[in-house]
Amino acid sequence: xxxxxxxxxxxxxxxxxxxxxxxxxxxxxxxxxxxxxxxxxxxxxxxxxxxxxxxxxxxxxxxxxxxxxxxxxxxxxxxxxxxxxxxxxxxxxxxxxxxxxxxxxxxxxxxxxxxxxxxxxxxxxxxxxxxxxxxxxxxxxxxxxxxxxxxxxxxxxxxxxxxxxxxxxxxxxxxxxxxxxxxxxxxxxxxxx
Numbered sequence: 001x002x003x004x005x006x007x008x009x010x011x012x013x014x015x016x017x018x019x020x021x022x023x024x025x026x027x028x029x030x031x032x033x034x035x036x037x038x039x040x041x042x043x044x045x046x047x048x049x050x051x052x053x054x055x056x057x058x059x060x061x062x063x064x065x066x067x068x069x070x071x072x073x074x075x076x077x078x079x080x081x082x083x084x085x086x087x088x089x090x091x092x093x094x095x096x097x098x099x100x101x102x103x104x105x106x107x108x109x110x111x112x113x114x115x116x117x118x119x120x121x122x123x124x125x126x127x128x129x130x131x132x133x134x135x136x137x138x139x140x141x142x143x144x145x146x147x148x149x150x151x152x153x154x155x156x157x158x159x160x161x162x163x164x165x166x167x168x169x170x171x172x173x174x175x176x177x178x179x180x181x182x183x184x185x186x187x188x189x190x191x192x193x
Contacts, residue, residue: 043146045118
């Protein structure tokens with residue numbers, strides 16, 4: 001009887017230690033993630049957003065470098081309506097080193113009002129990131145997208161290239177928000193499938 005109680009006390013101590021280690025580990029991970037998030041960018045989403053018109057294929061013209069797309073060319077993003085009202089997101093790009101296309105599938109949901117160009121996108125289960133459309137041409141041919149911080153920025157187009165005037169406007173507006181546009185990667189879109 002005394003041995004059973006001693007074992008229970010030891011088990012409880014071990015469980016308490018494991019829980020403390022998990023809590024410390026989780027806190028450290030959260031601190032690390034917030035440090036990697038970058039400086040907040042106050043991008044104002046477009047209003048009168050029409051998600052139906054936004055659906056379809058977009059070519060990535062420019063981006064800031066980040067691990068998810070590092071080394072990829074010929075990057076596209078395709079959006080389609082899901083039965084639950086969210087949006088299916090398929091990002092695809094050619095990995096020159098592996099000599100093949102890579103693809104990631106995720107989902108997007110509206111952050112607020114569906115008429116606002118602010119969405120939340122996830123490729124990793126319950127973890128969502130900002131997707132703020134802060135510039136959109138009237139004909140839905142060009143989109144300027146912020147990730148809500150100074151690490152994530154994209155210029156998207158319905159075609160493989162954009163006119164110089166769109167590039168200049170994108171750089172001007174992104175600079176005004178605080179982005180380092182000198183670090184932009186202008187994506188090679190020369191590969192046809």
